[in-house]
Amino acid sequence: MLQLSSPILPLLDSSVLDQPLAGAISRSSALLIPLHLLEKVKPTISANQPYFVLLPNQHASSSSSSSNSISPETVADILDQGADAIVTDDLHLIHSFDQQTSASRLIYSTPNLDSQEIAQVVAGVLLTTNDHGAVTQTVSTLGSKTNGKPVFVSLSSSSTSSALPSTQDVIAIAALGAALVVVTSSLCALDDGQEAVAGKLDYIDAFLAPLKSDRADKLFATVVVSSACSTSLGLVYSSPLSIRKSLLTGSAHYQSRNRGLWHKGETSGATQEVVSVRQDCDNDALEFRVRQSKGTASAGFCHLGNREGCFSSASGLAKLESTLRERKQSAPAGSYTARLFSDPSLLGAKLREEAAELADAKNEDTQHVAFEAADLLYFALTKCVSAGIGLEEIERSLDAKSKKVTRRKGDAKEKFAKEQKESEQRKEGKAESAKPPVLDADAPIKIKSYRLSEISASQRIELLKRPSIKTEAIMGICKPILKSIKERGDAALLELTAKFDKAQLETPIRLPPFANEEVIKQIRPDVVKAIDQAYSNIHAFHKAQKVTSGNKAVGPTDKSGDEEAEDAILEVETMPGVVCRRFSRPIERVGLYVPGGTAVLPSTALMLGIPAQVAKCSTKVIATPPRPDGSIAPEVLYVADKVGATHLLCAGGAQAVGAMAYGTETCPKVDKIAGPGNQFVTAAKMIVQNETDTLVSIDMPAGPSEVLVIADGEADPAFVASDLLSQAEHGPDSQVVLVGIDLSDDQLLAIEKEVDSQARRLPRVDIVRQAIDKSVTVITKTREEAMDWSNDYAPEHLIIQTQYPEEMVNKVKNAGSVFVGAFTPESCGDLASGTNHVLPTYGFARTYSGVSVSTFQKNITSQQISTSGLGLLGPHVVNMAECEGLEAHANAVRVRLQKLSSSSSA
Ligand SMILES: NC(=O)c1ccc[n+]([C@@H]2O[C@H](COP(=O)([O-])OP(=O)(O)OC[C@H]3O[C@@H](n4cnc5c(N)ncnc54)[C@H](O)[C@@H]3O)[C@@H](O)[C@H]2O)c1
Ligand SMILES: N[C@H](CO)Cc1c[nH]c[nH+]1
Structure with missing residues (x-):
C-alpha cells in the first residue's frame, strides 16, 4: 500500500x-x-x-x-x-x-x-x-x-x-x-x-516546510530504526539543520538537546548511513531508517557500551545475525558454527535436511513447525552471513519480489515433487503403525504356547527373537532431537521437555540438596523406610564388589572393605625384575538415566546412584523426565540426596541423553551414560556413543524389560503367573517367556488361568495385554532342553522355579540376573535385595553384564622394570621388534642395554 x-x-x-x-x-x-x-x-x-x-x-x-x-x-x-x-x-x-x-x-x-x-x-x-x-x-x-x-x-x-x-x-x-x-x-x-x-x-x-513542532525547543521527535529487521534503536531529536545534513550527506545527524548538532559516530566511527527519512501522518515526527556501520569497536546505537539499541538488545533473527557475524570473525575453535563456516558441504547438507524436516512437520503440531522453521532459518542465515550478506539484503530481495505482479505458476521441480510424495507416503505408513492398538477387554489374556517337539528349526529361530524394534524410524526421530540439543543447548532442551513431557521449566537443572523436609513429608513413611532398607542392601552388595584383596592392597583402610578404601592393586612379577600392575580409577563424570515416562522409578536411581557413589565418581548427573507440573517425584529426589548426586537434570528421552553427552549451558558434559529407558533413550545412547567427537560411552543397550521363567510341574501356577506379569507391566514392548519342563496340558492351563485372572486385576492391564501379545510359552521335554532355550534367548532376568533350582544355576551360560527358587520373586531383585536391576536386554546378556561398580570405573595398568629385569627381557623385545620390522621399538631397548653394558664394563 x-x-x-x-x-x-x-x-x-x-x-x-x-x-x-x-x-x-x-x-x-x-x-x-x-x-x-x-x-x-x-x-x-x-x-x-x-x-x-x-x-x-x-x-x-x-x-x-x-x-x-x-x-x-x-x-x-x-x-x-x-x-x-x-x-x-x-x-x-x-x-x-x-x-x-x-x-x-x-x-x-x-x-x-x-x-x-x-x-x-x-x-x-x-x-x-x-x-x-x-x-x-x-x-x-x-x-x-x-x-x-x-x-x-x-x-x-x-x-x-x-x-x-x-x-x-x-x-x-x-x-x-x-x-x-x-x-x-x-x-x-x-x-x-x-x-x-x-x-x-x-x-x-x-x-x-510542512514540519511543525509542538515542543518548546522546536525540535522533532525522531524514531531511529535499523534497516535490518526494522528493529527500533532509540528515540532522538532532529532540527531542520540536522535533517538537512542527513539528507545531503547520507550520514545520520541529530540534534542533541545538550550539545547541539550531533553527527552520529563522528568520533567513535560508529556512523549510521541514512536509508530513508519519513515524516509521520501529521508532520510533527520523523522516522530515520539507518544502516549501522559494522566492524567498529562500538557499532551499537546506545551510549551504554556496545549495545545495538537503547530499548533492549536485539532478539530473534536480528540477534542471530549479529551472533553469526561475530562467530564469522572469531568463532571459538571447535564451535559448531565455525565448522559450518569452514565446511560448505556440511552447511549445504544441513540446509537440505532442515528444509525436508520442516516440510514433514505436521501443521497440527505448531510447536514442531516453529522448531523446524527455526532450525532452517539458522542454517539459511549461516549461509547468508558466510556469503557476506544478512537480513537487510534478504529483506530487500523479498521487497523486490513482492513488487512483482506477474504470478508464476509456482510448481515444484519434478525431483522435489517426487521426494515430497514419497515422504508423505512413508509418513502415512508410519502413522498407520503408530495408531494405538484397539484392545478388546473381553479377549483372553493368554500367551501363545508351543511344544518344542512340534516346532521346526526355523520356527525355533523366530520364537527366540525379541519383538521387532523399528530401529531406523526411532533413530530418525532421535537424530534431530540430539542435533538441536548440540546446537541450541538449554533452549532446545526446554522446548523438547515442553513438547514431550508437557512441562514448562525455567531451567532444566537442579543442584543439591534435592529433598528438604517438605519433600520428604510427601513420601509415605513406610516408603522412606523401604528406600532406606533397599539403599542399605544394594550398597552392601556393591561395596563388596570393590577389589580389596589384590596381591598388594593400598589405601588408608584397605583391609576393611570400607567404601573409603582404594581398590587393591593387582601386582604380578612376571619375570624377575619385571613388575606389572593393574589399578582402577573412577570415571569422573557420569550421567544416570532414571526412566519416568510411565512409572516413577526411585529403585533405578538407587541401582545407578549407589555403584557410582561406591566408585567415587566426582560428577553424578541424574536425569529423569519431569511431570507436567514440572515437579520430580519426591522419592527420586530423596534417593538423589542419598547417593550424592551432584546435578538433577529434569529432562527425559533423547534430549536428556543429548544434554549429558554434549553438555549444555547448565548441564555438565559427562564421560559415560548409564541407565535403562524406552526405545528413544536406548537409540539416543547408541547414537552418541558412535559419535567420535562426543567422547561418551554407555553402559549397555538396555531396553524394554524381559523375563524368562523356567517352571516344572512342581511350580505354583500363581507364583509363575505373578513373575511373568511383573515384567509384562513395565511396557507394551516388554516380553515375557515361560519355558515349561514337561508340563501337561492341565498344568499349562492352570498357569494360563492365573495369568488371565491376575492380569485383569492389575491397574496396568492395557500395557500387560500388549506385552503378553508379544510373548511366548515353550514346553520342553527335559531340563536340559529348557536350559538350552534359556541360554539361546539370553534373558535379562531368569527365574528358576523347579524342584532343584541350584543345580540348574550351574548350567546358566547367558543371563543378566538369576532368581533361584520358588520364594525368590524377581521383584526383590528389582527393588531391594541388593543385586542391580539395570541389566542387558534384547539378547545382549550374551556379551554384557549388568550395572555394577566396575561400570563406573576403568582399569589402568602400569609396569616397572629394574636394570636386571631389562637385562633379561630386553633381548627378547629387540628380537620381536625386529621381527615386526619396528626398528625404533628395538632401539628404545638397545640404547638402554648399551648404557648398562658400558657402565658395567667401566
Ligand atoms: N532394563 C532395565 O533395567 C529397566 C529398568 C527400568 C525400566 N526399564 C524400561 O525403561 C522403559 C521406561 O520407559 P518410559 O517411556 O516409561 O520412560 P522413559 O523415561 O524411558 O521415556 C520417557 C521419555 O521418552 C520420550 N518420548 C516419549 N515419546 C516420544 C516420541 N514420540 N518421540 C520422541 N521422544 C519420546 C520423552 O522425552 C519422555 O521424556 C520401559 O521400557 C521399561 O521397561 C528398563
Ligand atoms: N524390572 C526392571 C528392570 O528390568 C526394574 C524395575 C524397576 N522397578 C521395578 N522394576
Missing part, C-alpha cells in the same frame, strides 16, 4: 539528476519518472530510490488513442522490474488489472476525481489542478485520511510546465493532505548557509 511520507514528489524531467539533489531525494521521497526516460535513468538511480513511472497521457494526446496506449503486459513488466507504482490516466488499463494490483500499484492521473467506484479501484491519484477545493474533494473521495491512499498535486495544467512552485505551495498542499509534484529541473539541494539559486526551489526547504 502506497503512503504519503514526504510533502513533495519530484518529477524527473531530464535524464540527468545531479548530486546532492539525487541523494537527498532518494533518502526522502519517491521519484516520478516519465516512461520515455525510464530505460535511460534506471541504471543511474540509487538502489534505495522508490520510483513511480508516469505513462504518457492518453486524453491529452493529439494522436489516436492507440498510438499512446501501453499494454497491460508492458505495465506488468515495469512493475515486476521494481517500479513502486504506475501513474496513468488510462482507465481501461487500470481495469485490466485485478483489483488487488490496481488498488496497490496504479495511480490514476486526472484533473478531478468524482467517481467513488474509481476511488476504490486505484492506489492513489495524481491531480492536475490549481483548485484547492478539488484537492480537498479528491482527498475525501479517495478516503486518504483513513486509508492513507496518496493524492499528488501538479499545480500547472501541464506537468512539464516550468512554473516554479514555492515552499508556500508545498505547505498549502500538505495542509490539504496531499503532496506537491515539482519537476526536478526546478529543484536544487542546498547546504546550510548556501545561497539560493535563481529559478530553483530548495528541495530540502520544501521537504521541511
Whole structure:
C-alpha cells in the first residue's frame, strides 16, 4: 500500500539528476519518472530510490488513442522490474488489472476525481489542478485520511510546465493532505548557509516546510530504526539543520538537546548511513531508517557500551545475525558454527535436511513447525552471513519480489515433487503403525504356547527373537532431537521437555540438596523406610564388589572393605625384575538415566546412584523426565540426596541423553551414560556413543524389560503367573517367556488361568495385554532342553522355579540376573535385595553384564622394570621388534642395554 511520507514528489524531467539533489531525494521521497526516460535513468538511480513511472497521457494526446496506449503486459513488466507504482490516466488499463494490483500499484492521473467506484479501484491519484477545493474533494473521495491512499498535486495544467512552485505551495498542499509534484529541473539541494539559486526551489526547504513542532525547543521527535529487521534503536531529536545534513550527506545527524548538532559516530566511527527519512501522518515526527556501520569497536546505537539499541538488545533473527557475524570473525575453535563456516558441504547438507524436516512437520503440531522453521532459518542465515550478506539484503530481495505482479505458476521441480510424495507416503505408513492398538477387554489374556517337539528349526529361530524394534524410524526421530540439543543447548532442551513431557521449566537443572523436609513429608513413611532398607542392601552388595584383596592392597583402610578404601592393586612379577600392575580409577563424570515416562522409578536411581557413589565418581548427573507440573517425584529426589548426586537434570528421552553427552549451558558434559529407558533413550545412547567427537560411552543397550521363567510341574501356577506379569507391566514392548519342563496340558492351563485372572486385576492391564501379545510359552521335554532355550534367548532376568533350582544355576551360560527358587520373586531383585536391576536386554546378556561398580570405573595398568629385569627381557623385545620390522621399538631397548653394558664394563 502506497503512503504519503514526504510533502513533495519530484518529477524527473531530464535524464540527468545531479548530486546532492539525487541523494537527498532518494533518502526522502519517491521519484516520478516519465516512461520515455525510464530505460535511460534506471541504471543511474540509487538502489534505495522508490520510483513511480508516469505513462504518457492518453486524453491529452493529439494522436489516436492507440498510438499512446501501453499494454497491460508492458505495465506488468515495469512493475515486476521494481517500479513502486504506475501513474496513468488510462482507465481501461487500470481495469485490466485485478483489483488487488490496481488498488496497490496504479495511480490514476486526472484533473478531478468524482467517481467513488474509481476511488476504490486505484492506489492513489495524481491531480492536475490549481483548485484547492478539488484537492480537498479528491482527498475525501479517495478516503486518504483513513486509508492513507496518496493524492499528488501538479499545480500547472501541464506537468512539464516550468512554473516554479514555492515552499508556500508545498505547505498549502500538505495542509490539504496531499503532496506537491515539482519537476526536478526546478529543484536544487542546498547546504546550510548556501545561497539560493535563481529559478530553483530548495528541495530540502520544501521537504521541511510542512514540519511543525509542538515542543518548546522546536525540535522533532525522531524514531531511529535499523534497516535490518526494522528493529527500533532509540528515540532522538532532529532540527531542520540536522535533517538537512542527513539528507545531503547520507550520514545520520541529530540534534542533541545538550550539545547541539550531533553527527552520529563522528568520533567513535560508529556512523549510521541514512536509508530513508519519513515524516509521520501529521508532520510533527520523523522516522530515520539507518544502516549501522559494522566492524567498529562500538557499532551499537546506545551510549551504554556496545549495545545495538537503547530499548533492549536485539532478539530473534536480528540477534542471530549479529551472533553469526561475530562467530564469522572469531568463532571459538571447535564451535559448531565455525565448522559450518569452514565446511560448505556440511552447511549445504544441513540446509537440505532442515528444509525436508520442516516440510514433514505436521501443521497440527505448531510447536514442531516453529522448531523446524527455526532450525532452517539458522542454517539459511549461516549461509547468508558466510556469503557476506544478512537480513537487510534478504529483506530487500523479498521487497523486490513482492513488487512483482506477474504470478508464476509456482510448481515444484519434478525431483522435489517426487521426494515430497514419497515422504508423505512413508509418513502415512508410519502413522498407520503408530495408531494405538484397539484392545478388546473381553479377549483372553493368554500367551501363545508351543511344544518344542512340534516346532521346526526355523520356527525355533523366530520364537527366540525379541519383538521387532523399528530401529531406523526411532533413530530418525532421535537424530534431530540430539542435533538441536548440540546446537541450541538449554533452549532446545526446554522446548523438547515442553513438547514431550508437557512441562514448562525455567531451567532444566537442579543442584543439591534435592529433598528438604517438605519433600520428604510427601513420601509415605513406610516408603522412606523401604528406600532406606533397599539403599542399605544394594550398597552392601556393591561395596563388596570393590577389589580389596589384590596381591598388594593400598589405601588408608584397605583391609576393611570400607567404601573409603582404594581398590587393591593387582601386582604380578612376571619375570624377575619385571613388575606389572593393574589399578582402577573412577570415571569422573557420569550421567544416570532414571526412566519416568510411565512409572516413577526411585529403585533405578538407587541401582545407578549407589555403584557410582561406591566408585567415587566426582560428577553424578541424574536425569529423569519431569511431570507436567514440572515437579520430580519426591522419592527420586530423596534417593538423589542419598547417593550424592551432584546435578538433577529434569529432562527425559533423547534430549536428556543429548544434554549429558554434549553438555549444555547448565548441564555438565559427562564421560559415560548409564541407565535403562524406552526405545528413544536406548537409540539416543547408541547414537552418541558412535559419535567420535562426543567422547561418551554407555553402559549397555538396555531396553524394554524381559523375563524368562523356567517352571516344572512342581511350580505354583500363581507364583509363575505373578513373575511373568511383573515384567509384562513395565511396557507394551516388554516380553515375557515361560519355558515349561514337561508340563501337561492341565498344568499349562492352570498357569494360563492365573495369568488371565491376575492380569485383569492389575491397574496396568492395557500395557500387560500388549506385552503378553508379544510373548511366548515353550514346553520342553527335559531340563536340559529348557536350559538350552534359556541360554539361546539370553534373558535379562531368569527365574528358576523347579524342584532343584541350584543345580540348574550351574548350567546358566547367558543371563543378566538369576532368581533361584520358588520364594525368590524377581521383584526383590528389582527393588531391594541388593543385586542391580539395570541389566542387558534384547539378547545382549550374551556379551554384557549388568550395572555394577566396575561400570563406573576403568582399569589402568602400569609396569616397572629394574636394570636386571631389562637385562633379561630386553633381548627378547629387540628380537620381536625386529621381527615386526619396528626398528625404533628395538632401539628404545638397545640404547638402554648399551648404557648398562658400558657402565658395567667401566
Ligand atoms: N532394563 C532395565 O533395567 C529397566 C529398568 C527400568 C525400566 N526399564 C524400561 O525403561 C522403559 C521406561 O520407559 P518410559 O517411556 O516409561 O520412560 P522413559 O523415561 O524411558 O521415556 C520417557 C521419555 O521418552 C520420550 N518420548 C516419549 N515419546 C516420544 C516420541 N514420540 N518421540 C520422541 N521422544 C519420546 C520423552 O522425552 C519422555 O521424556 C520401559 O521400557 C521399561 O521397561 C528398563
Ligand atoms: N524390572 C526392571 C528392570 O528390568 C526394574 C524395575 C524397576 N522397578 C521395578 N522394576
